[in-house]
Amino acid sequence: MAEIKSTLELAMERTKKITISEKEREEIKRKRIEKKVNGLSNRYIEGHLPFNEILREMERMDEKTQAKVREILLSQWIEALSLSDEDERLLKGIESLKHRSLDELKQTHYKLISQYQKEKDRLKEEAGTQWIETLRKNGIYGSAVEPNIEVNPLWRKEEGTLDQRYSKKLKELKEQLRNL
Numbered sequence: 001m002a003e004i005k006s007t008l009e010l011a012m013e014r015t016k017k018i019t020i021s022e023k024e025r026e027e028i029k030r031k032r033i034e035k036k037v038n039g040l041s042n043r044y045i046e047g048h049l050p051f052n053e054i055l056r057e058m059e060r061m062d063e064k065t066q067a068k069v070r071e072i073l074l075s076q077w078i079e080a081l082s083l084s085d086e087d088e089r090l091l092k093g094i095e096s097l098k099h100r101s102l103d104e105l106k107q108t109h110y111k112l113i114s115q116y117q118k119e120k121d122r123l124k125e126e127a128g129t130q131w132i133e134t135l136r137k138n139g140i141y142g143s144a145v146e147p148n149i150e151v152n153p154l155w156r157k158e159e160g161t162l163d164q165r166y167s168k169k170l171k172e173l174k175e176q177l178r179n180l
């Protein structure tokens with residue numbers, strides 16, 4: 001009587017002769033490293049992992065891998081910089097990985113955020129005033145009228161223009177950080 005083989009046994013028989021090339025091994029290793037770095041980076045950004053834990057993880061790696069991890073982290077953290085004022089953690093991490101003080105660039109970043117926020121608040125106030133005036137002309141007024149600025153087409157247009165202008169400045173700052 002014929003022996004019945006499981007699917008696993010059949011798969012194992014077929015894959016006995018298959019070997020992984022050196023190029024494939026390197027690709028698997030690269031993907032594994034990237035996945036680990038992405039996890040470390042995200043946990044650090046979210047505040048769930050202190051920087052010294054990242055350093056400990058890097059110490060366990062060979063020099064070539066450490067350099068690659070440092071490069072990936074720097075790239076991700078620089079790219080994650082935004083026009084919000086929640087970038088302090090990122091800047092500290094970048095500064096630590098670059099092994100140099102970034103005080104001047106940090107001040108430039110803070111000024112950029114401050115200018116952006118002030119201008120955004122001013123534009124929002126202007127759009128709100130115009131929106132209230134438009135509602136008043138249409139017979140909608142009173143102390144209970146609170147216009148939703150976020151849906152105002154004028155505000156959206158102004159906000160888009162403002163974001164574009166400041167995004168260019170932020171991009172220049174990121175380029176400076178990359179080139180240090």
